[in-house]
Amino acid sequence: xxxxxxxxxxxxxxxxxxxxxxxxxxxxxxxxxxxxxxxxxxxxxxxxxxxxxxxxxxxxxxxxxxxxxxxxxxxxxxxxxxxxxxxxxxxxxxxxxxxxxxxxxxxxxxxxxxxxxxxxxxxxxxxxxxxxxxxxxxxxxxxxxxxxxxxxxxxxxxxxxxxxxxxx
Numbered sequence: 001x002x003x004x005x006x007x008x009x010x011x012x013x014x015x016x017x018x019x020x021x022x023x024x025x026x027x028x029x030x031x032x033x034x035x036x037x038x039x040x041x042x043x044x045x046x047x048x049x050x051x052x053x054x055x056x057x058x059x060x061x062x063x064x065x066x067x068x069x070x071x072x073x074x075x076x077x078x079x080x081x082x083x084x085x086x087x088x089x090x091x092x093x094x095x096x097x098x099x100x101x102x103x104x105x106x107x108x109x110x111x112x113x114x115x116x117x118x119x120x121x122x123x124x125x126x127x128x129x130x131x132x133x134x135x136x137x138x139x140x141x142x143x144x145x146x147x148x149x150x151x152x153x154x155x156x157x158x159x160x161x162x163x164x165x166x167x168x
Contacts, residue, residue, distance in 0.1 A: 002027075004084040004115065007034040007073045010050050011043040012149045013057050014131060016123035020088040021064065023117060030063050032080050037070040044132055044156060056148050074109035084113045090124045 006021060010033070025031050035050050045053065047068050058064045069076040077085055085105060087098050102114035119126075126144050135141050135153040142150050 001029040001081075003030045003032065003080060003082045004028045004086050005032045005034045005073070005077050005080055005082045006086040007036055007069075007076070009036050009038050009041055009043055009128070010054055011041070011045050011128050012050070012131065012145060012153065013054050014123070014126050014128055014145050014149075016088065016090065016119045016126040016144075018057060018146070019119050019123050020086065020117050021058070021061070024086050024115075025061055025063050027115075028063075028084070030065065031086070032065045032067055032082065033058065034073070034076055034080075035066065035068045036073070037068060045152070049152065053149050053152060057146050072108065074105050074112055077112050078109065082112065084115045086115050086117060089116050089118050090127070 004024060004027075006024060008017070010017060021031065021033065033054055035047060035054065037047055043050070051066055051068055054066045058066060067076075067080075073085060085102075087102070089095060089098060098114075098116065102116075105112065105114055131141050131144050132153070135150075136157050138157070141153065145153070
């Protein structure tokens, strides 16, 4: 079975993420969304919240699984039996970082490929950070994220009164 993992923090999941996933699930028999427990980033949503948001967003995608992992991405890929790591590219500015990461992963795991997929142009400017910033200022973000994710953001920013100057 041709399996790939799609790693990230997904804080929160966006239509850009889902665009990559929708196309990737047609290329592989199974795609595992690998939610990283990344200690370097300060996330708005907990791991469990991010997992629930992704499970809801992918509930109609039978060949997609959602898992949480920590540690090296290539080690998780091996545990899943994945032959590829999927990475989305929005703009040229993403490429240098992603290229360095892919080269490091290739050195650590020569048997696992990194597959880059470009987002469709209408999603090229969307980032989780920008969406969180806009939502924190009470801007409409419904064009960028699924309705259940928007509701979760509003719960964080409106009901909990999280200050708008929160950093990633």
